[in-house]
Every structure is written in C-alpha cells, then in structure tokens.
Amino acid sequence: MSTVPEAVGDPSRNAPAAGVPVVGFDLDMTLVDSSDGIAATLRAVLAEVGITVTAADTWPYAGMPLELILAGLAPGTPAAAIETLTARYRQLYPSLGIASVRAYPAAAAALAAPAAHGGRSVVVSAKHTPNVHRVLSVTGLAGAVQDTDVTGDLFAEAKGQRLAELGATAYVGDHPGDVRAAQVAGAVSVAVTTGSHDVAALLDAGADVVLAGLEDFPDWLATHAADLQNGKRAVPLPR
Secondary structure, three states, rough: OOOOOOOOOOOOOOOOOOOEEEEOOEOOOOOOEHHHHHHHHHHHHHHOOOOOOHHHHHHOOOOOOOOHHHHHHOOOHHHHHHHHHHHHHHHHHHHHHHOEEEOEEEEEEEHHHHHHOEEEEEEEEEOOOOHHHHHHOOOOOOHOOOHHHOOOOOOOOOHHHHHOOOOEEEEEEHHHHHHHHHHHHHOOEEEEOOOOOOOHHHHHHOOOOEEOOHHHHHHHHHHHHHHHHOOOOOOOOOO
C-alpha cells in the first residue's frame, strides 16, 4: 500500500457538505469479473470480419473504451469500420457477454460500506450505460446504487469530470485511466489489482492506495471516513 499524501490547498473542494464518503467504483474487473463475456463478444464480432483473436489477446485491453479495444485488436481498421464493429459489439453483448459475468465476492460489501458512514456509492464505467445496468442487475449489485448514480460510456479524464459532479471523495478502479479519473476529480485514487495491471503499474500511474482486492476496502474506508469527518483531505487538488 502506498502512503497517502497530506491535504493540499482547500480541504473542502469537491467534498460533500456533510463530510461523508462518496465513493465511485469502476465496473469491469473492479466490481465484477466480466473478462470471459467481453472476450467472447470481441471474438465473435471480429470473426465476422475475418479477424481471429484469443481471450489472451483481449486481456491487456481490460478497462479501456470499446473503440480503443477494437482499434488495438484490429490495427489499421478505418474509423468508420471501428464504429460499425462497436455497434455490432453492443448488439451482441447482452446475449454473449452478460451470462458469464460474476461479481467479485467482496463487491456487495464494498458497495454497501459507504452507507455505513453516512455516504453512498456511485458507479462510473467505460462500459456502454445500458450494459452497466444489465451487469449490475444480473450480478445482484443493482440495489446498492441508485440508477441516477450509474454512469457509463466514460473513460479516464471524462470519468473524473463526472465524479467531480457527483462529489466523489474516492474512486476505486483497476486501470491507470481510473487513476487519472480520480486525479481530475480531486478524489483519492484507490486501485485494485484484479485487472490487468499490477501494483507497480498502478503506483507508477499515481495511485494513492493499492489494494489486492475489495476485501480490504471497508477497512481502508473507515480511515477515509474518519478523515472526512475531521475535515481532512487525503489527496492534492485536481491536477
């Protein structure tokens, strides 16, 4: 675990008025293991245009926007064709990708934890918004988050802008883009190693805290909530 920097500047910026935790969570490979369904859908979409990929080929792209994944797996494909493949993926994903998604064992407890401190959880994902709702529903996690607190189709800095609007005090994710999102929002970047990036890569990206998984999140949150109650900020202002 990294050392969390002391507060810098105005400690109230982007903090909820009540000093309670508002925690954003990424979806894929943070709350849920969706890797099999994503790989199956990508393989099917690309096979339709004569491109063969394996699940191992798709793994390094976990957590990235769909358009970037398809461009990486099918280099040289024109932008218009990428848009077509993206639309086809979104058409097929509900039938090919949803059934295999599994919530991580500690996901429900992690989503519920902020409420115990008077706060709430929000979900901000790169996944297409309707599919975010489908995944939350099929994994039994939907009840822990208000529909209005679920946002999809955003990545990295764009996630950060939404997190700032929601007053997030922390953001939990598995990708360097999630670290950048937290930085933009002025929130604590809590990284987990359940995705394709290890501790070193997440620390190099600037994560404030790295956890092996969500099992460790409630204990960390207790300290974060106490800091907020005492008017302290855990990270610098947005960069």
